[in-house]
Amino acid sequence: MTAITLLQLFLLVDVFFAGVVASIAVRHAYAHFRPLPAEPDKPHSPATSDHLPAAVKERLLQTSQAHFQAVLDHSAAQLQRDLEATAAQINKNVGHLATEIVGDELENYRKQLDQLRKQAEGGMGGIREEVAKHQAEVESKLAEELKAEKQWLVQQIDTKLADAVGSFLLDTLQHNVDLGSQSAYLTAMLEEHKADFIKEVADEPEAAR
């Protein structure tokens, strides 16, 4: 009994809310398809303008214009000064920045040049060492060749000189031989080699017969 009652109560509440939602939807639909006509703008009528004379109005207007013009001039002048100061500051900053950039670039360029110069000096130093080493080797080899050539020439000269002197002595002395003065020498030679001579005679007695 209680559960049925609660269900019925729940259904009744649901019906109620469904009716509310349906009425709202109808109203919105009606408002959408049948809009109300727009109300005309109400004119702003100054409250006091109708109460001041025209001269006053004119004077107030002129005063306001003058004051507005002064303020405007002052603002323009100040704006120009600010603009000039800003331009000057910008120019100064641009110049400073350009100087700094150019200095940095020059510094980098100088460093690169120094590095390249050091590399070139290193390369040139190696080449110079190689050239000096090769020059020393060539000089040493040349000195050895010159020495050998000199020794060979001296030896050749000595040989030719010895041949010339020997031939001269042989050709000169054979035309004037005096055996009389050689008797003692011949006997001395036999005495000097007597032992060898007797040994040969004793070793080959039959060969000489």
Add this chain to the structure above:
Amino acid sequence: MNLKLPDSVSSPQDIKAIVLEVRQYARWFAHASVKQQVSGGKVAEPPAMSPGATALIQGLAGGKPLTQTALDGLIEALEVFETKAPHMTITLAAPPPESLKKTLITWCRQHVAPDILVTFQFNSTLLGGMVVRYGSHVFDWSFRRQILAARGKFPEVLRHV
């Protein structure tokens, strides 16, 4: 027969000459002996001989009468001596005088062998000294060889002049 040759007979050529002289003397001796036995007359003069041959024949007789057999024995002994005796050749720079020959032969017979035969030759290119050949051995003691051997020293000597 034991021969003792005089120093003037030193070479095989000398012995050959002696042999010829002894043969001539033996031929004359034979003719003279026959003629004296048959006719008893005067015989011809003996052939002229060298002092060496004369000394050998006189040494052969030894005070006894000379016979044909002794002469034939002498000839045979000389021919055997020529083939058996040791032989030496000495080459000098010029033809040696007799005094030098005698000196060298005497020295060789005193110190090397008493019956040695020595032949002398000359070659002017030796300049001096001598070349001794005995059998197959040659002893070159000439000036030429000494000069050629010392040829390498000439430049050194000239550098110090």
